[in-house]
Amino acid sequence: xSKDDLTRIRQGRRLRKRDLEEAxxxxxxxxxxxxxxxxxxxxxxxxxxxxxxxxxxxxxxxPGRYPFxxxxxxxxxxxxxxxxxxxxxxGGPEETNRRFKYLLExxxxxxxxxxxxxxxxxxxxxxxxxxxxxxxxxxAVDTLxxxxxxxxxxxxxxxxxxxxxxxxxxxxLAMYIVVAEKQGVDRRQISGTIQxxxxxxxxxxxxxxxxxxxxxxxxxxxxxFCTREVPCWNTISVSGYxxxxxxxxxxxxxxxxxxxxxxxxxxxIERGLGVDDFAPRLSFFFDSHIDxxxxxxxxxAARRMWAKIMKDxxxxxxxxxxxxxxxxxxxxxxLTAQQPYNNVVRTTVEAMAAVLGGTQSLHTNALDETYAIPxxxxxxxxxxxQQILAEETGIANTIDPLAGSxxxxxxxxxxxxxxWQYIGKIDKMGGMVRAIERGxxxxxxxxxxxxxxxxxxxxxxTLIGVNRxxxxxxxxxxxxxxxxxxxxxxxxxxxxxxxxxxxxVEACLRKIRDxxxxxxxxxxxxxxAVRAYATVQEICDVFRExxxxxxxxxxx
Amino acid sequence: MGGERKIRILIAKxxxxxxxxxxxxxxxGFRDAGFExxxxxxxxxxxxxxxxxxxxxxxxxxxxxxxxxxxxxxxRIIELLxxxxxxxxxxxxxxxxxxxxxxxxxKIGVKAVFTPGTRIEEAIAWVRKxxxxxx
Numbered sequence: 001x002s003k004d005d006l007t008r009i010r011q012g013r014r015l016r017k018r019d020l021e022e023a024x025x026x027x028x029x030x031x032x033x034x035x036x037x038x039x040x041x042x043x044x045x046x047x048x049x050x051x052x053x054x055x056x057x058x059x060x061x062x063p064g065r066y067p068f069x070x071x072x073x074x075x076x077x078x079x080x081x082x083x084x085x086x087x088x089x090x091g092g093p094e095e096t097n098r099r100f101k102y103l104l105e106x107x108x109x110x111x112x113x114x115x116x117x118x119x120x121x122x123x124x125x126x127x128x129x130x131x132x133x134x135x136x137x138x139x140a141v142d143t144l145x146x147x148x149x150x151x152x153x154x155x156x157x158x159x160x161x162x163x164x165x166x167x168x169x170x171x172x173l174a175m176y177i178v179v180a181e182k183q184g185v186d187r188r189q190i191s192g193t194i195q196x197x198x199x200x201x202x203x204x205x206x207x208x209x210x211x212x213x214x215x216x217x218x219x220x221x222x223x224x225f226c227t228r229e230v231p232c233w234n235t236i237s238v239s240g241y242x243x244x245x246x247x248x249x250x251x252x253x254x255x256x257x258x259x260x261x262x263x264x265x266x267x268x269i270e271r272g273l274g275v276d277d278f279a280p281r282l283s284f285f286f287d288s289h290i291d292x293x294x295x296x297x298x299x300x301a302a303r304r305m306w307a308k309i310m311k312d313x314x315x316x317x318x319x320x321x322x323x324x325x326x327x328x329x330x331x332x333x334x335l336t337a338q339q340p341y342n343n344v345v346r347t348t349v350e351a352m353a354a355v356l357g358g359t360q361s362l363h364t365n366a367l368d369e370t371y372a373i374p375x376x377x378x379x380x381x382x383x384x385x386q387q388i389l390a391e392e393t394g395i396a397n398t399i400d401p402l403a404g405s406x407x408x409x410x411x412x413x414x415x416x417x418x419x420w421q422y423i424g425k426i427d428k429m430g431g432m433v434r435a436i437e438r439g440x441x442x443x444x445x446x447x448x449x450x451x452x453x454x455x456x457x458x459x460x461x462t463l464i465g466v467n468r469x470x471x472x473x474x475x476x477x478x479x480x481x482x483x484x485x486x487x488x489x490x491x492x493x494x495x496x497x498x499x500x501x502x503x504x505v506e507a508c509l510r511k512i513r514d515x516x517x518x519x520x521x522x523x524x525x526x527x528x529a530v531r532a533y534a535t536v537q538e539i540c541d542v543f544r545e546x547x548x549x550x551x552x553x554x555x556x
Numbered sequence: 557m558g559g560e561r562k563i564r565i566l567i568a569k570x571x572x573x574x575x576x577x578x579x580x581x582x583x584x585g586f587r588d589a590g591f592e593x594x595x596x597x598x599x600x601x602x603x604x605x606x607x608x609x610x611x612x613x614x615x616x617x618x619x620x621x622x623x624x625x626x627x628x629x630x631x632r633i634i635e636l637l638x639x640x641x642x643x644x645x646x647x648x649x650x651x652x653x654x655x656x657x658x659x660x661x662x663k664i665g666v667k668a669v670f671t672p673g674t675r676i677e678e679a680i681a682w683v684r685k686x687x688x689x690x691x
Contacts, residue, residue, distance in 0.1 A: 117571065117572035117573055117623055118572060120572070121572050121599070123572075128601070129572065129599075129601070130572075131625075131628055131632075132571065132625035132627070132628025132629050132632075133571055133572055133623055133624075133625045136623055136624035136625055137573065137622070137623045137624055201574070205574050205575075206574025206575075206576060206598050206599075207574050208574070208598075208599070245575075245577070246575075246576075246577050247577050247581075333577075336672065336673055337671055337672050337673055338673050370652065370672055371652065371654045371655075372624060372652070372654060373624075446580055446584075449577050449580070449581055450580075450581055450584050450585075453581050453585075453676060454676070456675075457675045457676055457677060463673070466673045467675075475655050475656065478654050478656075480654075481624070551597065551598075551599075552574075552576075552597050552598045552599075553597065554595050554596065554597025554598065555580075556567075556579070556580035556583040556584055556587075556593075556595050
């Protein structure tokens with residue numbers, strides 16, 4: 001854009017103002033203020049003036065090249081589509097294994113395990129803490145036996161698996177490695193992801209076990225171990241999803257996620273790891289909310305920011321360390337229990353934003369998730385949604401098609417700018433761990449959640465079927481767990497405990513305890529323990545005993 | 557004026573799920589409406605919730621559950637309130653609770669269930685209408 005062009009555009013503004021006033025005198029604007037779902041103000045029109053400082057080579061560049069704004073791969077989806085990875089876990093390992101196989105038959109291309117709350121929190125199914133929860137909100141996994149059933153008949157050298165697991169991430173990874181071993185698959189060949197992101201748990205999701213310090217020690221243990229022995233494994237999935245679902249705005253989601261990422265990189269460097277040895281295996285996880293352009297802009301800004309952070313702040317030299325690779329899930333929180341079929345439409349739009357934002361893998365929510373775990377039919381529709389987007393609509397045929405849009409570039413810049421402000425504040429506080437201890441991100445998120453609810457209640461933001469076009473909808477069929485599943489799970493746990501070598505389990509747990517008191521990497525000991533069929537809780541009890549526990553302060 | 561004590565409400569998160577967005581939003585909404593609000597924080601057992609409710613002398617317990625464990629946790633809490641002689645503390649619930657389960661919960665004594673999409677004002681109005689400070 002030449003200087004003359006910009007001058008002409010500036011001059012045109014006077015005419016434009018007159019045109020607009022005339023138009024608005026006939027048809028007044030629908031709202032006195034237009035804003036994104038996160039409340040960023042949106043102008044009526046964007047012109048080259050809004051992006052006059054944009055430098056193509058510096059700010060966008062080419063896909064597969066720094067700063068990766070346009071995508072991490074040179075060919076993006078023209079080569080390979082994103083991985084269609086549906087988050088699944090229901091009842092026991094048998095039911096979930098069936099769901100995995102069903103989805104793979106339907107064309108799903110990666111696995112994603114949803115564990116039930118007791119496993120997520122480091123309790124076995126027979127713990128008093130697990131009463132009423134077994135198999136309800138994910139799959140019950142207590143011992144290696146459950147993991148063997150969960151992955152039965154699934155070739156671990158042919159599929160990648162994401163496991164949403166945080167405090168006991170090292171244990172579930174250990175189980176996966178041993179199951180692979182039993183299939184004859186070398187740990188160097190397996191690939192997948194453990195979420196292993198405790199900082200966002202303190203901020204948002206609150207699946208808690210240990211205090212921040214020891215939580216980060218366990219995370220760094222897994223990073224160090226995988227860097228050496230499981231080289232294709234994504235060691236952390238730094239997750240904005242839960243931050244967003246807890247009520248954060250798009251900017252807060254982006255800023256807090258990257259700040260968490262910075263904290264992990266610092267912790268790994270402090271351990272003595274070389275940044276280029278572990279950074280290429282860090283991955284990310286974002287929410288795709290309902291505001292189409294805001295989400296696309298957020299994802300583009302995320303890539304550009306992480307590239308700058310890794311290159312400038314941490315001095316990474318390997319381009320793979322600069323690449324922000326991410327999984328996306330459509331926004332659970334955007335779905336409504338009222339008129340549930342509307343959720344298919346919301347999920348479609350959100351999935352489109354994720355694809356146009358350049359995601360590496362995608363989960364699409366099912367229409368019934370505001371009631372329960374998805375039925376097979378609802379999961380089928382959600383998967384087909386991705387396939388239709390990928391193979392019918394043409395949106396995957398060219399890379400980053402919205403680049404150069406005055407609006408999208410301006411919004412990308414705005415989101416990046418605002419996110420840097422947050423990161424600057426967190427740096428001033430002494431980093432993310434200190435900020436979390438002060439309750440800073442928690443308070444920011446709570447504030448945004450409350451403000452959004454008030455906007456919905458006042459009708460300033462629209463939710464179709466909830467505050468506009470409200471009608472009764474007949475109930476839909478939802479998933480209910482068969483109570484026999486809990487009984488079977490408890491019986492199996494008892495049988496495994498009886499059949500195993502109790503002295504060996506005891507010895508393995510003692511070795512974990514001893515190593516936990518030193519700075520030694522715990523992973524090899526955890527692998528030995530799960531191979532001996534130690535339970536998730538037995539190992540976590542050792543952690544709790546040595547490291548202490550953490551309770552959420554419960555602010556509101 | 558000023559003689560009557562404020563309505564005291566315990567917002568509680570039973571079970572293991574950490575999804576406390578709804579609990580915290582409603583706690584703030586109730587506080588802004590002039591009620592006294594105590595929040596248990598996360599990962600509470602039924603025993604802990606009932607003990608807190610009695611200790612804090614609340615008039616109402618609002619339970620927030622997402623995990624699907626409501627069919628165990630709600631009855632257990634109501635049973636414990638009866639056992640401890642505190643059956644006059646009313647119980648309401650919110651969260652991810654299928655419509656088909658709501659009549660079952662109402663039958664065991666849950667006074668109201670507010671599912672997603674409820675306006676904060678609706679819950680406040682319900683409390684004003686149905687809850688009086690005890691004794």
